[in-house]
Amino acid sequence: MASQEHLEKMQLRQNYRNLWHTDLMGTIKADTPYCCFALWCAPCVSYLLRKRALYNDMSRYVCCAGYMPCSGRCGESKCPEFCLATEVFLCFGNSVASTRFLLQDEFNIQTTRCDNCIIGFMFCLQQIACIFSIVAMIVGSDEIQEASQLLSCLADMVYCTVCACMQTQHKVEMDKRDGKFGPQPVMAVPPVQQMSRIDQPIPPSVGYPPQPTYGQPYAYPPAPQAQGYPASGYPPAQYPAPGYPPSGYPPSGYSR
Numbered sequence: 001m002a003s004q005e006h007l008e009k010m011q012l013r014q015n016y017r018n019l020w021h022t023d024l025m026g027t028i029k030a031d032t033p034y035c036c037f038a039l040w041c042a043p044c045v046s047y048l049l050r051k052r053a054l055y056n057d058m059s060r061y062v063c064c065a066g067y068m069p070c071s072g073r074c075g076e077s078k079c080p081e082f083c084l085a086t087e088v089f090l091c092f093g094n095s096v097a098s099t100r101f102l103l104q105d106e107f108n109i110q111t112t113r114c115d116n117c118i119i120g121f122m123f124c125l126q127q128i129a130c131i132f133s134i135v136a137m138i139v140g141s142d143e144i145q146e147a148s149q150l151l152s153c154l155a156d157m158v159y160c161t162v163c164a165c166m167q168t169q170h171k172v173e174m175d176k177r178d179g180k181f182g183p184q185p186v187m188a189v190p191p192v193q194q195m196s197r198i199d200q201p202i203p204p205s206v207g208y209p210p211q212p213t214y215g216q217p218y219a220y221p222p223a224p225q226a227q228g229y230p231a232s233g234y235p236p237a238q239y240p241a242p243g244y245p246p247s248g249y250p251p252s253g254y255s256r
Contacts, residue, residue, distance in 0.1 A: 009101075013111070017110065018108045019109065019112065020111075020172075021172050022169060022172050024114070024162070024165045025114060027165040027166075027172065030168070034168050035165065039160060042164065042167070045171075046088040046092060046095045046096055046099065047084055047085060049171060050084060051084070059080070063083060063087055064087065064091070064098040065098035065099065065102045067101055068094060068098070092163075093163070096166055099170055100166060103170060107173070109173070119162065119166075121158070122155075122158050125151075125155045126155045128151065128155075129151040129154070132152075
């Protein structure tokens with residue numbers, strides 16, 4: 001049941017309409033000092049960001065933000081600070097992902113295709129490094145062993161870099177939430193709309209820039225009247241003609 005709910009949430013996130021304030025490729029430029037801080041002190045940054053995502057209210061804390069089977073079963077309500085510290089040190093990857101899901105569900109943020117490609121590349125590289133390590137252990141070749149070590153080192157570097165960029169992305173998004181980029185734009189009340197009437201040749205331009213007028217509104221000319229209608233001498237003066245109908249018409253005994 002829980003796995004089905006998590007699957008439905010993952011599918012729902014694909015329909016979110018908002019975007020991150022900065023993508024993963026732009027996080028280093030957006031906040032370089034914090035990105036370096038997230039690279040060298042990743043668990044500490046994860047702790048601070050989760051607490052900030054909860055609006056510094058640790059009574060709302062649940063292990064892995066409620067997205068894991070162990071959530072709510074680790075005694076978080078008794079000592080949330082200790083449980084969060086344990087989470088970020090022992091389950092660092094889950095802590096970063098949980099904070100990300102928490103922000104996405106709160107602000108309806110979708111992950112762009114570029115970010116998905118970067119995260120997918122990180123996971124694929126880790127799986128390939130794991131497969132190479134297993135093959136090197138089975139075969140016992142020194143060359144394959146060295147290749148697996150280099151690949152594992154590369155996978156770890158990519159993992160640490162992507163996690164640092166993700167945490168910087170979360171921090172920038174919460175800076176936007178807390179108004180550190182300036183006040184949010186206030187939606188103004190639209191002006192009162194007016195309906196055009198029949199006696200108005202031109203409808204009012206409410207909410208639109210005034211259009212240039214080129215002279216007066218066009219007035220249609222009156223319809224021409226026919227001259228001498230009806231024609232003179234019509235109908236004739238003596239109508240019907242004398243002697244019509246003839247005598248004896250209709251015949252006797254005729255009825256309609």
